[in-house]
Amino acid sequence: MTYDQAIKRIEQIVRELEQTEALSVSEYKKKATEARELLSFCESQLVELERDLTEQS
Numbered sequence: 265m266t267y268d269q270a271i272k273r274i275e276q277i278v279r280e281l282e283q284t285e286a287l288s289v290s291e292y293k294k295k296a297t298e299a300r301e302l303l304s305f306c307e308s309q310l311v312e313l314e315r316d317l318t319e320q321s
Contacts, residue, residue, distance in 0.1 A: 267309045270302045277302075 277299045281287070287295070 265305070267306055270306050270309075274299055274302050274306075 277295050281292070281295060
C-alpha cells in the first residue's frame with residue numbers, strides 16, 4: 265500500500281462514519297482500528313521521508 269492509497273482509505277472511512285446513522289459497536293471498532301493502523305502507516309512513511317531528506321542534506 266502506498267501513502268496516497270492509505271490517505272484515500274482513511275478519507276473513505278471518515279465518510280462512512282459520518283454518513284452511517286447507526287453502526288454497531290463492533291463495526292465502529294473495526295473501522296476505527298483500520299483507520300488507526302493506516303494513520304500509523306502514514307506517520308511512518310512521513311518519518312522515513314524526513315529521515316531520508318535529512319540524510320541527503
